[in-house]
Amino acid sequence: xxxxxxxxxxxxxxxxxxxxxxxxxxxxxxxxxxxxxxxxxxxxxxxxxxxxxxxxxxxxxxxxxxxxxxxxxxxxxxxxxxxxxxxxxxxxxxxxxxxxxxxxxxxxxxxxxxxxxxxxxxxxxxxxxxxxxxxxxxxxxxxxxxxxxxxxxxxxxxxxxxxxxxxxxxxxxxxxxxxxxxxxxxxxxxxxxxxxxxxxxxxxxxxxxxxxxxxxxxxxxxxxxxxxxxxxxxxxxxxxxxxxxxxxxxx
Amino acid sequence: xxxxxxxxxxxxxxxxxxxxxxxxxxxxxxxxxxxxxxxxxxxxxxxxxxxxxxxxxxxxxxxxxxxxxxxxxxxxxxxxxxxxxxxxxxxxxxxxxxxxxxxxxxxxxxxxxxxxxxxxxxxxxxxxxxxxxxxxxxxxxxxxxxxxxxxxxxxxxxxxxxxxxxxxxxxxxxxxxxxxxxxxxxxxxxxxxxxxxxxxxxxxxxxxxxxxxxxxxxxxxxxxxxxxxxxxxxxxxxxxxxxxxxxxxxxxxxxxxxxxxxxxxxxxxxxxxxxxxxxxxxxxxxxxxxxxxxxxxxxxxxxxxxxxxxxxxxx
Numbered sequence: 001x002x003x004x005x006x007x008x009x010x011x012x013x014x015x016x017x018x019x020x021x022x023x024x025x026x027x028x029x030x031x032x033x034x035x036x037x038x039x040x041x042x043x044x045x046x047x048x049x050x051x052x053x054x055x056x057x058x059x060x061x062x063x064x065x066x067x068x069x070x071x072x073x074x075x076x077x078x079x080x081x082x083x084x085x086x087x088x089x090x091x092x093x094x095x096x097x098x099x100x101x102x103x104x105x106x107x108x109x110x111x112x113x114x115x116x117x118x119x120x121x122x123x124x125x126x127x128x129x130x131x132x133x134x135x136x137x138x139x140x141x142x143x144x145x146x147x148x149x150x151x152x153x154x155x156x157x158x159x160x161x162x163x164x165x166x167x168x169x170x171x172x173x174x175x176x177x178x179x180x181x182x183x184x185x186x187x188x189x190x191x192x193x194x195x196x197x198x199x200x201x202x203x204x205x206x207x208x209x210x211x212x213x214x215x216x217x218x219x220x221x222x223x224x225x226x227x228x229x230x231x232x233x234x235x236x237x238x239x240x241x242x243x244x245x246x247x248x249x250x251x
Numbered sequence: 252x253x254x255x256x257x258x259x260x261x262x263x264x265x266x267x268x269x270x271x272x273x274x275x276x277x278x279x280x281x282x283x284x285x286x287x288x289x290x291x292x293x294x295x296x297x298x299x300x301x302x303x304x305x306x307x308x309x310x311x312x313x314x315x316x317x318x319x320x321x322x323x324x325x326x327x328x329x330x331x332x333x334x335x336x337x338x339x340x341x342x343x344x345x346x347x348x349x350x351x352x353x354x355x356x357x358x359x360x361x362x363x364x365x366x367x368x369x370x371x372x373x374x375x376x377x378x379x380x381x382x383x384x385x386x387x388x389x390x391x392x393x394x395x396x397x398x399x400x401x402x403x404x405x406x407x408x409x410x411x412x413x414x415x416x417x418x419x420x421x422x423x424x425x426x427x428x429x430x431x432x433x434x435x436x437x438x439x440x441x442x443x444x445x446x447x448x449x450x451x452x453x454x455x456x457x458x459x460x461x462x463x464x465x466x467x468x469x470x471x472x473x474x475x476x477x478x479x480x481x482x483x484x485x486x487x488x489x490x491x492x493x494x495x496x497x498x499x500x501x502x503x504x505x506x507x508x509x510x511x512x513x514x515x516x517x518x519x520x521x522x523x524x525x526x527x528x529x530x531x532x533x534x535x536x537x538x539x540x541x542x543x544x545x546x547x548x549x550x551x552x553x554x555x556x557x558x559x560x561x562x563x564x565x566x
Contacts, residue, residue, distance in 0.1 A: 012382075017385075017519075018382050018385050018386060020386055027381075027382065027386060094363045095354070095363070095364065096357060096358065096361070096362065096363045096364065097363075099358065121382070121383065122381065122382060123366075123381050124366065124367065124380065124381055124382070124383065125364075125366045126350045126354075126366055127353075127354035127357070127364050127366060128354075129354075130324065130351065130352075130353075130354035130355050130358070131354045131355070131357060131358040132358075133325070133355065133358075134325075134328060134354070134355040134358035134359060135358055137325070137427070137429055138325075138431075139325055139429070139431040139432040140324060140325060140351075140355070140432075141432075142324075142347070142350070142351045143347055143351070145494075155435070158347075159347070159494060159495075160347040160348070160351075160437075161346050161347045161348070161448070161495070161503070162265050162437060162439050162495070163437055163438050163439035163493075163495050164437065164438045164439075164495075165434070165436075165437045166434075166435040166436050166437070166438075167323075167432060167433065167434060167435060168432070168433040168435055169431060169432050169433075170431040170432075173431075179501050180494065215362070215363045215392060215393045215396055216363050216365070216390050216391070216392050216393070217390065217391045217392075217393075218388055218389070218390050219376070219389045219390065219391055220388070220389045221381070221386050221387070221388050221389075222386070222387050222389070223385075223386065223387070224380070224384060224385065224386070224387050224526065227526070227531075227545050227547075228547070229544075230531075230543075230545075230546045230547040230548055230549055231547070231548060231549070232543070232548075232549045232550070232551070233548055233549070233550050234550070235550070235552070235557075235560065236557060236560040236561040236563075236564050237564055239532065239548065239550060239561065240561070240564045240565065242548060243509070243530075243532075246530060248508065248509045248529075248530060249565075
């Protein structure tokens, strides 16, 4: 195929323990390490492997976010993407808006395959890929843990609640990827230097003609109720008595 | 409760049965309005009987067609969006089925979507988890906008099954149905035990179990207690059990009444999957294992000595 488009999101690094703002308006991001959403990184790795196996000519990455998002796009270029598109927008958007902005890029670039993570680890929405697929009535395969390309068809193994489902989808298609698909490569220093010279186009969302009026308002972000601290017991007899007391074991 | 609002719940079914997560979505729907209908898209006419028994359902809408044999989102979404035109809400369980399907429905309807409703504050205000449950968002959706949402099964109880709702068979609406997606099969473990997401007792093993063979002792205990068996990601990655047994942020989020963690250290990603459990019992050799910080009952012991002893006390 000619092109693969990979959609990536800048999120708080998955190793960071998040902290909630004292006024409960959101999560603290100032001075916090940011990264490519780990599922999107897996999507990019898969695109690069398809290209390296000779089955694609170009891997394009796209991201929507504040100006700092270019750090993550540069990381993606260092991993091996050929060029990057940054749709600059300072505040979080709803997935339907993200899907519509991305649809403009899909119209421009006409990729045969679009890859992204099954969800972003910040809002955990798990919507954008499926919405983008519906906008073009493209096939989708979500929760992908294995992808095999044969001619114009992708066979995708999906990790669903009941086990592993196998779907065949015709290209062009959208695949959202799960954790087990691959292990992303580490970026090497020379590649970081090379990435600085790769093309990175910045777009103003206004030029893409998509309504960005919010329809969902976040009233408050709070910490989940903490669990009560428990007791330590010595052995199985004590456990049996304790569970019986709580009505969790029958006499 | 605003009783003139109409809610459509999408039934999830697998191998001839409606899945319990559907019942939990109905419970959520009933907290929004008393006008709740259940839509069953399948090729199995027998499902409507089960569907009509759920308490809180006003009417069961059924389309029987071979198109719906395997729940393919690109086929179902245009049909659901068409039927949704006379509804104010469309809800589906927040399972891989519902998450795959509902965003396509939202895109046809051109509306924003809410993932993982965990609490209904009022008909426009909901709570949902973000950052794998490490923060809870309270959100409000604009008045007058159709609401498409998925419902987090772990946050709602099953509804009863004493209803006898009327069943209406619908014709397949005339919408464009794509043929670009083909189901080839599903590899599913033969389930001898209750499903992880509905079991009231779950027994999980971690890396401390040591091997696939050693999981046998957990299965014995599970059968004694009528429990389901889960595993930590470490145990799955070590190849002891298949991935569909994984409990945690990257696996299944569950809320049993009683949860046993054997040989599980208690990584954040595992805790995210069991936060809503009633009582958590942790057994681990390592007294410093982080699992003890969140367990209701902790026992420092070797699980291979502890479980046989526990089993004997249950006789």
